[in-house]
Amino acid sequence: MNPIVCCRAVFSDNIPSALDTKVIATGFSNNGQDVPTEGQVASLTSSNNFINFCLTVPNLPITNGKQIETGSCNPAPIGVIPSVDKMPSSKFTNPKNGDVISANVPFTIRMAIQNLQTGAFVNAQQNYFSAPQQLNGAGTIIGHSHVVVEQLTSLSQTTPTDPKKFAFFKGLNGVAANGILSADVASGLPAGAYRLCSINASANHQPVIAPIAQHGSLDDCIYFTAGNANTSGNVNAGGAAATSTQAATPATTKANNGENNGANGNRGGRGRFGNNQGGRNRGRGHQ
Numbered sequence: 300m301n302p303i304v305c306c307r308a309v310f311s312d313n314i315p316s317a318l319d320t321k322v323i324a325t326g327f328s329n330n331g332q333d334v335p336t337e338g339q340v341a342s343l344t345s346s347n348n349f350i351n352f353c354l355t356v357p358n359l360p361i362t363n364g365k366q367i368e369t370g371s372c373n374p375a376p377i378g379v380i381p382s383v384d385k386m387p388s389s390k391f392t393n394p395k396n397g398d399v400i401s402a403n404v405p406f407t408i409r410m411a412i413q414n415l416q417t418g419a420f421v422n423a424q425q426n427y428f429s430a431p432q433q434l435n436g437a438g439t440i441i442g443h444s445h446v447v448v449e450q451l452t453s454l455s456q457t458t459p460t461d462p463k464k465f466a467f468f469k470g471l472n473g474v475a476a477n478g479i480l481s482a483d484v485a486s487g488l489p490a491g492a493y494r495l496c497s498i499n500a501s502a503n504h505q506p507v508i509a510p511i512a513q514h515g516s517l518d519d520c521i522y523f524t525a526g527n528a529n530t531s532g533n534v535n536a537g538g539a540a541a542t543s544t545q546a547a548t549p550a551t552t553k554a555n556n557g558e559n560n561g562a563n564g565n566r567g568g569r570g571r572f573g574n575n576q577g578g579r580n581r582g583r584g585h586q
Contacts, residue, residue, distance in 0.1 A: 318350050348376075364422075364429035378431020378501070380510045385438045387415040387507050389497045389519045392479065396521035402490040403525075408446050408482045410471075410497055410519065416441045418474035419502040432501040432508050440507050444471040445498040446482050454492045454522055466493065490526030 327348060330341040345352070353361055353372035362373035393409040400406055416435050420443045433441045448467040449460050469482040497518040499507045507517055 318347055322348070324348055350374075362428055364424075364426045366423065366427050373428050375429055375503075376431050377508055379434045380432070380508055381414070381434055381438055381440055383510055383514070385414050385434075385440070386509045386514055387440055387499050387517050388413055388515065389415075389444065389499055389517075391495060391497070391519050391521050394495065394521065394523045396523070398521075398523045400488075400523060400525050402487065404487040405483065405485050406487060408448075408469075408484060408495065410444070410446065410480045411478055412444060412475050412480055412499070413478065414439055415444065415499055415507070417443055417480060418472065419443055420470065420472050420500075421503050423504055426503055428503055428505050430503045432503075432505065440501055442499065442501040442507060444480055444500065445469065446471065447496055447498060448484075448488065449494045449496075450488075451492040451494060451522075454524065456492070460494070488525040492522070492524050494520060494522050496520040 323346070327345045330344050331339070332341050343349075353359070353374050356372050359370055359372045360367060362371040362375075365371070389410050389412045391408070391410050393407065394400055416439050419441045421430070435441050446467075446469050447465050449464070450466045451460070452458075466488055467484055471480040471482060473480070497520075499518055501507055509517060
């Protein structure tokens with residue numbers, strides 16, 4: 300689907316630049332402490348929808364559609380939120396949780412997806428987080444998904460991973476075929492233990508937003524191994540168990556300054572559809 304026509308234009312030159320009183324959320328002026336609950340903190344409040352909130356952090360630049368690694372402030376509103384019956388969900392069909400795949404052998408990640416109009420992604424170098432979440436005519440979030448593989452020291456690892464480091468990342472920019480999105484891992488993965496997760500997103504790359512706090516996960520994560528797994532969750536065959544250094548940088552420690560400077564990149568640092576395999580993604584494009 301052409302992302303230019305999939306996403307409805309929200310603003311035009313005919314819409315006033317000043318805040319319209321009809322869209323002021325009066326509830327934002329209440330800090331939520333009318334009936335205090337132990338451990339609950341007061342909310343920030345605003346009488347004008349936080350329209351100038353970023354002025355409170357003058358040391359940070361405006362996000363302005365960019366991926367700013369040092370941090371920024373984004374003035375775009377969250378946008379349109381779906382009903383509970385339209386909350387997206389995904390589940391990996393290959394590999395499945397607990398699977399053992401062959402090391403260094405190409406394979407295809409497949410993921411079932413529902414309640415997400417897939418195939419809609421904007422320019423990640425110019426429009427990152429720059430527009431609100433939108434819904435289609437059926438009330439479904441307009442967006443796309445991603446898959447990311449992180450190497451672990453073992454399947455029993457309990458320490459948090461470093462989000463800056465991954466073994467494989469791919470933006471699933473196409474439209475789901477019969478409810479399935481897929482990504483080819485062209486070089487396979489070295490022997491080791493891995494976590495595979497989805498990142499379901501709106502068209503402007505922000506994580507999908509749901510209408511209620513208590514809900515099932517909008518994403519999926521599974522754990523698998525490449526090589527032969529033993530009972531401890533470590534991996535044999537083709538090499539020893541993954542070390543912490545291997546988990547951090549499966550193929551390289553160099554920063555990826557483009558969106559696609561990995562092992563299977565297309566168009567160097569700007570290849571929109573390229574895989575990024577082995578190393579750190581610090582690029583500003585969408586993969």
